[in-house]
Amino acid sequence: MSVTDNLPTNQIVYLRPKGGRVLIPEVILASIAPYVQNSWNKPEAGGVIMGRYIKDCEDIVVDKITLPMLGDKSGRFSFFRNKKSHQKVIDHEWEASNYTCTYLGGWHTHPEPVPTPSFVDKNDWKRNMKQDFFDSNCLFFMIVGTAEIRLWEGNKHKNSLTALNRI
Amino acid sequence: MADIQKYFTKFHEAIKLKRFEENSTLVEKRDIILNKLAAGLKKNFEDKDESVPKYNWFNQGSYEMGTGIKPINSDYDIDVGISFKIAKDDYSDPVDVKKWVYEALVGHTKRVEVRRPCVTVFYQKEGETEYHVDLAVYSDEECNSDGKKYLAKGKLNSSSNNKVWDHSEPCKLTNLINDHYSGDDHKQFVRVVRYLKRWKDNNFKIDGNAAPIGIGLTITSYDYYTPKKDLVDVFANKYNYNDLSALKNVVIRMISCFATYYDNGTSSERLKTYLPVEPRCDVFEKMTDNQMADFKKQLNALLDALNIAEDEVDPVAACESLQKIFGDDFPVPEKSDTAQKKGPAIITSSASA
Numbered sequence: 274m275s276v277t278d279n280l281p282t283n284q285i286v287y288l289r290p291k292g293g294r295v296l297i298p299e300v301i302l303a304s305i306a307p308y309v310q311n312s313w314n315k316p317e318a319g320g321v322i323m324g325r326y327i328k329d330c331e332d333i334v335v336d337k338i339t340l341p342m343l344g345d346k347s348g349r350f351s352f353f354r355n356k357k358s359h360q361k362v363i364d365h366e367w368e369a370s371n372y373t374c375t376y377l378g379g380w381h382t383h384p385e386p387v388p389t390p391s392f393v394d395k396n397d398w399k400r401n402m403k404q405d406f407f408d409s410n411c412l413f414f415m416i417v418g419t420a421e422i423r424l425w426e427g428n429k430h431k432n433s434l435t436a437l438n439r440i
Numbered sequence: 441m442a443d444i445q446k447y448f449t450k451f452h453e454a455i456k457l458k459r460f461e462e463n464s465t466l467v468e469k470r471d472i473i474l475n476k477l478a479a480g481l482k483k484n485f486e487d488k489d490e491s492v493p494k495y496n497w498f499n500q501g502s503y504e505m506g507t508g509i510k511p512i513n514s515d516y517d518i519d520v521g522i523s524f525k526i527a528k529d530d531y532s533d534p535v536d537v538k539k540w541v542y543e544a545l546v547g548h549t550k551r552v553e554v555r556r557p558c559v560t561v562f563y564q565k566e567g568e569t570e571y572h573v574d575l576a577v578y579s580d581e582e583c584n585s586d587g588k589k590y591l592a593k594g595k596l597n598s599s600s601n602n603k604v605w606d607h608s609e610p611c612k613l614t615n616l617i618n619d620h621y622s623g624d625d626h627k628q629f630v631r632v633v634r635y636l637k638r639w640k641d642n643n644f645k646i647d648g649n650a651a652p653i654g655i656g657l658t659i660t661s662y663d664y665y666t667p668k669k670d671l672v673d674v675f676a677n678k679y680n681y682n683d684l685s686a687l688k689n690v691v692i693r694m695i696s697c698f699a700t701y702y703d704n705g706t707s708s709e710r711l712k713t714y715l716p717v718e719p720r721c722d723v724f725e726k727m728t729d730n731q732m733a734d735f736k737k738q739l740n741a742l743l744d745a746l747n748i749a750e751d752e753v754d755p756v757a758a759c760e761s762l763q764k765i766f767g768d769d770f771p772v773p774e775k776s777d778t779a780q781k782k783g784p785a786i787i788t789s790s791a792s793a
Binding site: 295317351356363364371379393407 | 753755776792
């Protein structure tokens with residue numbers, strides 16, 4: 274049995290710091306599963322997260338993610354996401370969903386059981402919050418470890434980052 | 441939590457059957473039958489040179505309680521009470537009185553039957569029964585020395601011990617149900633009853649006593665319902681009703697009231713619910729032990745679906761869980777209907793490690 278057998282396959286729900294929840298449905302977890310770095314030859318992978326801000330509450334549902342695409346560069350311990358190809362998917366999903374499936378943040382893998390963001394990760398997330406253009410106050414960052422998937426919520430105005438707990 | 445209430449509201453609009461005043465076909469059928477009854481009684485009694493019995497009529501049942509739903513695998517029915525101004529003691533055989541009604545109406549449609557609790561007129565269209573009108577026949581309380589109303593029970597060929605006058609309080613029952621709560625709380629109570637009735641139609645076979653009867657579900661709701669609403673504006677005293685929570689509360693209490701009863705060395709687990717008026721019988725008494733076990737199993741499945749819907753973050757998935765248990769009249773929204781519209785997003789490249 275490898276450590277990845279511990280990775281959740283049912284949906285995951287995280288609690289947001291000021292109420293509301295973030296749902297990562299089963300179908301999203303299934304599309305990430307092949308990229309989990311559970312063997313020495315698997316490179317880091319990543320993409321963007323898209324989904325819905327549910328009406329009349331603070332809940333968020335992740336509906337789409339992008340997978341590594343042409344133009345991305347990945348090594349065992351690094352991943353570079355090219356903006357062009359991922360942007361195309363964001364535009365397409367946003368228009369096809371009557372402007373409700375929106376850019377929520379990014380995800381990438383780590384070759385460690387319980388992932389923690391590196392210095393490079395944190396700097397990148399801060400830069401995303403400043404330089405990306407998006408219609409909300411926050412972005413979400415997901416790191417897929419080999420035993421756990423963790424999620425952070427970044428607040429654009431406070432320039433803060435909070436690790437979210439699972440329900 | 442996502443706002444599931446609006447989907448319950450849409451579901452309710454889809455299943456509810458409006459009262460007489462609003463439902464012209466049923467009113468029409470009822471009035472035709474009442475006219476036919478008056479004419480038939482007059483003719484039959486005058487032919488015998490006897491005085492025509494006096495009576496009054498009233499609406500009863502789910503229409504009068506405002507708890508009717510559109511049937512999905514049976515026909516529409518209307519319940520009317522016919523209260524004859526006679527003393528029951530003058531008519532030892534109650535079926536004789538039911539025959540007055542039967543003989544006045546027989547031939548009106550292809551099928552008129554004396555059933556145990558009532559006389560039924562069936563309306564058919566292309567061979568299928570489309571409507572039926574149930575006429576319950578009573579001996580009026582004004583004419584009985586004890587001041588009570590009695591229902592005539594029995595079929596044409598019933599043995600004498602199956603022909604009885606049963607003390608009955610149909611109007612008192614209607615009033616109890618209608619006056620239990622008032623205003624918006626009463627409206628939520630009625631919605632909960634209708635949800636349970638559609639759940640019943642969607643999850644039980646229609647033959648025999650496989651399904652808990654509608655009046656039984658109404659009485660259990662009467663016993664267990666409490667209003668569930670969230671205060672959303674203290675100053676305006678505005679509440680948002682939470683039908684999921686109200687229904688769940690009733691279902692939990694129903695499940696917890698199943699008890700084991702012992703009788704002659706055998707035991708059975710049953711939900712006993714008594715009419716709050718005469719004849720104060722157990723409304724589920726006709727269900728067999730196996731049917732009771734299925735009733736409980738289905739209630740647990742309903743509770744599971746309600747729990748999933750309550751916990752679910754995605755309103756689409758919540759409504760899918762409810763549609764499975766309530767049928768296609770429960771709406772499942774498009775994803776885009778459940779979310780806020782957002783402006784465009786432009787991302788930068790990203791490096792992680």
